[in-house]
Amino acid sequence: MLKNPSPPQSRPEPELEQQDFIRHPLWVALLFLTLGLCLYAMISLGSYDSQDSGVFKIVNDQDQVSNWGGALGAMLADFLLTIFGYPVFILPLWLVLTGLNAYRERGVGGFRPAVVSLRFGSLVVLMLVTCALAAVYWKANWWKLPGDGGGWLGKSISGAAQPWIGGIGFTLLCCALGLGVVPGAFGVSWLVILDRIGAGCLWTVGAGIDMVRGLWLLISALRERLRRPAPVEAPEQQTLTAPQLSGPAPVARTPQGQEEVAGGEVIEAEPDPASEPEGSTGLKPVADVVPRRSRERPSLGLLNERPDTSENEAAQITERNQMAAMLEEHLANFGVRDCEVINCVKGPVVSRFELELPPGTKASRIATLSTDLARSLMVPSVRVQEIIPGKSCVGVEIPNKERQAVYLKDLLDSDTFAKQNSPLSLVLGQDISGAAVVIDLMRMPHLLVAGTTGSGKSVGLNAMLMSLLYKSSPEDVKLIMIDPKMLELSLYKDIPHLLTPVITDVGKAINALRWCVEEMERRYALLAALQERNLEGYNAKMLRANNPETPPLPIIVVIIDEFADMMMALQSSSKKAEELIARLAQKSRAAGIHLILATQRPSADVITGLIKSNIPARLAYQVSSSVDSRVILDRNGAEQLLGYGDGLFIPPGTSTSLRVHGAFVSNDEVNKVARFWRSQGKPEYIGDIVEGDPTQGHIPGLTLEEGDEAADEDRLYPDAVEYVRRTRKASISSVQRQFKIGYNRAARLVESMERHGIVSAQGDMGVRQVIAPPLGGGAGSDQETGGES
Structure with missing residues (x-):
């Protein structure tokens, strides 16, 4: 039966705060008083002596009391x-656990008589x-109890x-009743007890294995040190000259790009001036412009430190308990009753x-x-996270009252990033438990990122690039950056990682x-x-x-x-860009070419099915609608994110989304790291990357039937353009009749003209308009059109 709704009343916030201010010290005092009484009772029971006077017996010498609790304790x-006999020790234990439970649940529902009863x-x-x-089976009467x-x-x-x-029935009945009432008496389920016992056993076994492994490594290190011969010190004032041998000394290559000559001396490898490239003109393989030399890596000191913030753990626990109680209450109000919050993971x-x-x-x-x-x-x-891997419960993600910033330095300094051996290790941020989320782009092998303005997409892209600059040298990874808006990626200009x-x-x-x-294709x-x-x-x-x-x-x-x-600005060439991107996404993994595509407008006409099918790894920040979320993630959820780096990541090969909170990267940090890499050397640009006419050429590796750009090389293309400009007819059928060719070939010619x-492009009725000016003496005008018949 529903309760009558009461008129809304304004709650006096200052009075509530004053009550909490008064109740909390009282609860603390009551808790410590309970613990003190229980400790006194345990000491008195533990130091019991049958020779002391008590309630049921009086001895003559009352001045001598052996009990540590004094006469009252005796x-x-x-x-x-x-x-009660020996089971009396259950009473202080029960009182301690009950007091702790009451203190922990003081903010959830207040005093509950049913639970206490x-x-x-x-x-x-x-x-x-x-x-x-105990009366039946405990026959060892240590303290001579009656x-x-x-x-x-x-x-x-x-x-x-x-x-x-x-006897058997009595024992079975007592055991069944005892085991049955333990959860009610102590407020702990047997499943929880067994789970904690199992976890404790696993932890003990793991700690023992780690200890044995550590001892073994220590013993192995000591043995290796004992086997190593002591170094022989050379005389200080004596110089020995090695005899000249016939032939060059053997040279050993070191990983740092140095040379080690016979005799053990390490010398720096001097670059050969004749081998340096004189220019970057002409199509030059990438391997020819990558000198293999050692470089320093940027220091983490270039990044901002996390500010010291004091956190009140007790207040946070109270806040989470209150939020859990409110969640259960509101679910019950909406008709979902008997739900219980069993765990809370704070991010x-x-x-x-x-x-x-x-x-x-x-x-x-x-x-x-x-x-x-x-x-x-x-x-x-x-x-709402309906499926939590490894658990049978449902996750409800609720924003915290105070948001904590995630700093890139903490993630780059984490063990997760340090253990990654891949040169394409990308830092995404922290997961919901605060652990670092690091992915390997080589295994993705491409990444699609989307998010509206203010969602943290650009900052997340900077975090990925910064992790690449910290993990990889210019000899290992080369970058091609395309920034149509000329804003975000301009900070990385002239770093040695760039190919252009x-x-x-x-x-x-x-x-x-x-x-x-x-x-x-060359690779x-x-x-x-x-x-x-x-x-x-x-390699x-x-x-x-x-x-x-032939370097790697x-x-x-x-x-x-x-x-x-970029796709909108290309207009007529957008299909060509889509086919190029799709071809790279399909085949470039084995060749060592990877894509990171970022957009703030994840619409279906831009992120087409051809692109999505070849880029399974997606990262979505906050988007404006559920339609955009389904475009990028194939599901809802991104529209409910909080912005400022809050995102959902779907790894390849799985349908489970992982919530990540992106790291904050300031422009000052990017400038410091980019300035460091500029001091390490100049970039080796390849001029042919951006040269040429973008409207000419075809996609390498495609045949005439596979690539529409192949129509540009058709010998009839100039004649077809002249015919269309002269007659002002742009229909496929007219081109087909004029040149007596097949429909597919005529369609390729007209699409190339587009x-x-x-x-x-085709209008609503399949009609194309001739845009180019007419030839001299041509018939018709600019407004004449041709239909797709």
Whole structure:
């Protein structure tokens, strides 16, 4: 039966704060008083002496008391041990656990008589059965108690019950009742108890294994040190000259690009001036412009430190307990009853409350209440995670009252990033538990990023680039950056990792993508010649060969910021860019070419199915609608994010989304790291990457039937353009009839004219308009059109 709604009343916030200010010290005082009394009782019971005077016996010499609790402690111990026997130690333990539970749950529902009655009644039953069992089976009467091990109470119960149900029945009944009332008495489930026992055993076994492994490593290190011969010190004032040998001394290559001559002396390898490239003109393989030399890596001191902030752990626990109680209450109000919050995982931005649903309740029912829960809890948004890997509960992610910033220095200094051996290790941020999230772009092998303005997309892209600059040298990784808006990626200009200056012209972007396809085909030819399947195997052979003429090939990462803006600016060439990107996404993994595409407008006409099918790894920051979320993630959820770096990441090969909170990277940090790399050397640019006419050429590796750009090379193309400009007819059928060719060939010719801006795209009725001016003496006007018949 629903309660009558009461009129809204304004709650006096200062009075509530004053009550909490008064109640908290009282709860603390009551807790410590309870603990002190329990400790006193335990000491008195533990130091019980049958020679002391008590409630049930009086000795002549009352001045000598052996009990550590004094005369009062002796009387208390005599009374409790005489009545209950040895199971009396359960009473102080129960009182301690009850006090701790009451203090922990003081902010959830207040005083609950039903719970107190249940625990006290379970304690009474537990004492009865344990005393009865102790009276039967505890025959070792250490303290000479009158009722054996179970006291007078246990002796009376066992003496009355055993003649009726027998010894076996009495034992089974007592054990069943005792085990059954333990959860009610102590407020802990047997499943939780067994789970904690198992976790403790696993931790103990793991700690033992780690200790044995550590001892073994220590012993091995000591043995190695003992086997190592002592160094022989050379005389200080004596110089020995080695005899000249016939022939050059053997030279050993070191990983740092140094040379080690015979005799053990290490010398720096001087570069040969004749071998340095004189220019960057002409199509030059990437391997020819990558000198293998050692470079220093930037220091973490260039990045900002996390400011010291004091956190009140007790206040945060109280806040989470109150939020858990409010969540259970509001779910009950919406008709989902008997839900229990069993765990809470606190992150830097949100906290995940793990709900255990009653049998028969669908997780989708909780998901449909996300908007109502956000309104009831007075938070910006609530996200429901229906599946938590490894758990049977449902996660409800609620924003924290105070947001904690994630700093890039903490992530780059983490063990997770240090253990990554891949040169393409990208830092995304922290997960919901505060652990660093680091991915390997080589295994992705491409990444699609989307998010609206203010969602943290650009900052997240900077964090990825900074992690590349900290992990990889210019000899290992080369970058091609495309920034149509000329804002974000300009900070990285002239760093030695770049193959070409930051590209801001969309025409040059098409040339860069075409060059990447050509470089991919060239690398596949090299791999086929050496019978290798990927770039790693090829580079391994080059390192073993140690031939300066064929150095290892670097990995190429193409970063396109504002991908949608580039596609919109290309207009007629957008299809060409889409095909180039799709071809790279399909084949470039083995050739060591990887893509990172970022856009703030994840619409279906920009992120097409052809691109999405070849880029399974997606990272979505906050988007404006659920439609955009489905475009980038194939599901809802990104529209409920909080912005400022809050994102959802879907790794390849899985459908489970991971919530990440991106790291903050300031422009000052980017400038410091970029300035450091500029001091290490100048970039070796390849001029042919951005040169050429973007409207000419075809995609390498495609045949005439596969690539529409091949129509540019058709010998009929100039005649077809002349015919269209003269007759002002742009229909495929007219071109087909005029030149007596097939429909597919005529369609390729007309579509090539559309890309070159000669004719317009099809209208609503399939009609194209001739845009190019007419030839001299041509018939018709600019307004004449041709239909697609």
